[in-house]
Amino acid sequence: MAPELFKAFSELTYRHTGIVLADGNEHLVAGRIRGRVRALGLAGAPEYLALLRAGGPELDEFVNAITTNVTAFFREPEHFKLLHRAARKKAAEGRSLRIWCAAASSGEEPYSIAITLREALGDSADRCSVFATDINSEVIEHARTGRYEQRVVANLGDDLMARHFERDGDLVAVVPATRRLVTFSTLNLIEPAWRLPGGFDIVFCRNVMIYFDRPTQAGIVSRLTGQLRPGGLLLVGHSESLAGLCPGLTTLRPSIYQRPLAHRRAS
Ligand SMILES: C[S@@+](CC[C@H](N)C(=O)[O-])C[C@H]1O[C@@H](n2cnc3c(N)ncnc32)[C@H](O)[C@@H]1O
Missing domain, CATH: 3.40.50.150 (Vaccinia Virus protein VP39)
Structure with a gap:
């Protein structure tokens, strides 16, 4: 993912979740949004970014895709x-x-x-x-x-x-x-x-x-x-x-x- 595109997704993530995506997470972001790009039949990440910037319900799907949900029963007992x-x-x-x-x-x-x-x-x-x-x-x-x-x-x-x-x-x-x-x-x-x-x-x-x-x-x-x-x-x-x-x-x-x-x- 190009640096400007990553920066745009990082800013969107920070604004809506508070999550800081440090440089070096380009692959992570590309992997997390891949399923949404496919599901929506879009050409790629730039089109997905444009859709998110337009607002609407896809933002929730983006947040669902971008968050890390690792957990376990009785973690840190x-x-x-x-x-x-x-x-x-x-x-x-x-x-x-x-x-x-x-x-x-x-x-x-x-x-x-x-x-x-x-x-x-x-x-x-x-x-x-x-x-x-x-x-x-x-x-x-x-x-x-x-x-x-x-x-x-x-x-x-x-x-x-x-x-x-x-x-x-x-x-x-x-x-x-x-x-x-x-x-x-x-x-x-x-x-x-x-x-x-x-x-x-x-x-x-x-x-x-x-x-x-x-x-x-x-x-x-x-x-x-x-x-x-x-x-x-x-x-x-x-x-x-x-x-x-x-x-x-x-x-x-x-x-x-x-x-x-x-x-x-x-x-
Ligand atoms: C790594 S999991 C930790 C789950 C659990 N607390 C544990 O310790 O196993 C982090 C969770 O924080 C949620 N999260 C991230 N940003 C959040 C926010 N701004 N508001 C509420 N939850 C958020 C994520 O969706 C994710 O489910």
Whole structure:
């Protein structure tokens, strides 16, 4: 792909998703849009760019094609141990958890959260909720089905498989009791105002910050902080330290941040 064409696709991507496509990703972009160019019967990438610039629904398809959706059940497992402990503690206080999974991809992460809540709380997990969002409408559609190939769940172990999955033809499906804890929606993290119920105890925003530059990260973290209840936790991926980006949060560990219980007044 010619440098000017790559630059144009990069700018479009940045404007609509916040994702920074560094130089050297020409092949990646060419590969990601190839299917759309073919499906639309276009001559090539320049024609596709012209179509995107004209606006309209193809922009969503472009975003779906350009985002990287790699995920896994119980990825970075320490966060799920923390979640298990937090759920038990809240339950002992007679309270439930409201959780937002803000880059949910095809559902493996929010269903891992739901499984953890069920394991920790049994039937009482019904009082908890997991709101799962992603910019990519295609992965959210997949996530809603709760259906996965066998290889995706291969490492989960017999006990979790027996309690949280059922056979569905060649696939496996998350059982309704676990699935109903999660609701899915599309949401773009770089939008300035999110229409959200707010007041979350834990926000999982993992392995997405890495695609954004510092100003975009800072804006998102500031708005995520506003979505947390006092004492609430923000979890990011293990390689995504927010050092210097979250003045309103206390760093518990490089991937775990907490909104203080009460703000001290400046004297
Ligand atoms: C690498 S996946 C990480 C999935 C999951 N959080 C995990 O840790 O396994 C990154 C996800 O972020 C989503 N994403 C990228 N830009 C986004 C944006 N501006 N708003 C919301 N989601 C975005 C992508 O669509 C993708 O599903």
